[in-house]
Amino acid sequence: MIDAYEDPGTPDARGGWYYLWWLVRRQPGRSLAGALLGSTWLTLMAGTPYMMARAVDDGLVPGDTAVLAGWTAAIFVLGAVNSWISIMRHRTMTRVRMDAYFRTIKVVVGHAVRLGAELPRRGGVGEVVTIGVGDVHTIAQALTVVGPGVGAVVVYGVVAGLLLPISPLLTGVVLLGMPVLALLAGPPARRLQARETQYRERQSVLTARIGDLAGGLRVLNGLGGKGLFADAFRRDSQHLRAQGYRVGAIASWVQALGVGLPTVYLAVVTWLAARSAAQGDITVGQLVSVYGYVAVLVGPVAFFVDMGYELSRGVVAARRVVRLLRTPPEPDTGTAHPPAEPAALHDPESGVRVRPGRLQALVGAGPTETTTVVDRLGRYVASDVTWGGVRLDAVPLPEVRARILVADNDADLFEGPLTDVLTGGANTPKRGAGNCATSHEPPSPADAHPTPPPDAHLTQALHAAAAGDIVQGLPAGLDSLIDANARNLSGGQRQRVRLARALLTDPEILLAVEPTSALDAHTEALTAERLRTARAGRTTLLTTTSPLMLARADEVIYLVDGKVAATGTHEELLADTPGYRALVTRDAEEEIAR
DSSP: OOOTTSOOOOOOOSOHHHHHHHHHHTSHHHHHHHHHHHHHHHHHHHHHHHHHHHIIIIIITTTOHHHHHHHHHHHHHHHHHHHHHHHHHHHHHHHHHHHHHHHHHHHHHHHHHHHTTHHHHTTOHHHHHHIIIIIHHHHHHHGGGGTHHHHHHHHHHHHHHHHTTTOHHHHHHHHHHHHHHHHHHHHHHHHHHHHHHHHHHHHHHHHHHHHHHHHTHHHHHHHTOHHHHHHHHHHHHHHHHHHHHHHHHHHHHHHHHHHHHHHHHHHHHHHHHHHHHHTTSSOHHHHHHHHHHHHHHHHHHHHHHHHHHHHHHHHHHHHHHHHHHTSOOOOOOOOSOOOSSOOOEEETTTTEEEOTTOEEEEEESSTTHHHHHHHHHTTSSOOOOEETTEEGGGSOHHHHHHHEEEEOTTOOOOSEEHHHHHHTTSOOOOTTOTTSSOOOSOOOGGGGSOOOOHHHHHHHHHHHTTOHHHHHHSTTGGGSEEOGGGTTSOHHHHHHHHHHHHHHHOOSEEEEESTTTTSOHHHHHHHHHHHHHHTTTSEEEEEOOOHHHHTTOSEEEEEETTEEEEEEOHHHHHHHOHHHHHHHHHHHHHHHHO
């Protein structure tokens, strides 16, 4: 089975069938073992009717007890051996399915990481969730065809060969039965595949809307749009449910055919064999063996029908994976060298200039103005931003990410011990390392001295974010387990943990989006003072409308309609800019009321 740290390989993204075959080719030994064990298991099952026929004809009919006992013992040994083979087959096929399951997860997660911030803009979040919730299981289940599927084909041929000496008529019925069953089960299976594709498409869209609703609930509630969005979501959910019923109706017919057709098939062959026995064309033992052979074939025949059902669903799921894998990341064509020294970031579209070594605050009259500017400054959207006179998009993206960090106030927090949540499970980076292990900043005088141990960096970051009380309040301190997205913490605590995580990386340029919006006034004042101290001499831009934060900024940039309308200290803008004064005063009044 694939190791957690093993490279999953390069998937074949030419189509759903190609992807399923790639999963098989990635584990050739295990797949071959599953096919051999499945074939042996089903073939030995067909050996039991043969031995029973010999026991009847050679032992029971002539009254030879020794021969009867011998064939009975042989049947027992065969059953014991086949039971062991069945266990090994099941273990092998479980490993085949689990390998496909985890390999697909690794491939999808790896590609989602490569897409990064482009994934939400391309509408792929719901797609990834849907793949992770259901499609990976469907794909893994489809690989069952590798073992019992191959075995069903083999035993089908073996039984036909065993029947040929008994009755050519029965052999012809057996050989023609499978194409007839395929013709009967094929149209519903193809219809199911089409309906399943439509259902999965609608399901991914609805999943994406759930994420949008959860992320923007406060905004929707403030605008009075929560009810409208809920009504639309309810209608879409009802449509999805109705479509699910239609898929289930077709699936029930496919599964009913998988059970009913083999039974009819068994009845026809048994009736023909009974007539042959009554006419004296075959012996009683041969009649018993024919019944046993056909009973053995019921499983493979039913599996053929079910295999078509599972493969059709697996191909639909694989096509969704392939479609995601075909979504290419934005090409990184940057070859320019980044500034060797701390330099200014300039956004010509808004006029915002982030000055090196200063603590600046960005205030916008509209709710999305500041985040739009930050996205451009952090190179998350196409723009004409320059960094030290060099176009930001001309610098290789890894260089940008290593030195410029955008700290969003709703960034994900993964499940795990608090230490891992803060450090990402890696060693705490040294000062100046940015958010990658490589720093492109020349060493400062402070770096020439021995650096404090990682625990000291962590303590400093927690102190600067006023998050020390969070650690003290948890039962195991830094080793306490944090739920996914820190659901076991309050909104203010989550925000301080995010801020501590950003400060711990100590990037050359920190762009923090509303880092204290969920904090009470006392904690916010404490955080503002400590943040200024922690980022002294470093380049920092905060988006906020909090007077407590604005008062401690070296410079405040006020935006109107996405353009710089005024710059200065907080006190200067309060005195000279009515729009700024009205915005900040309103925010202060809301803070007091809260």
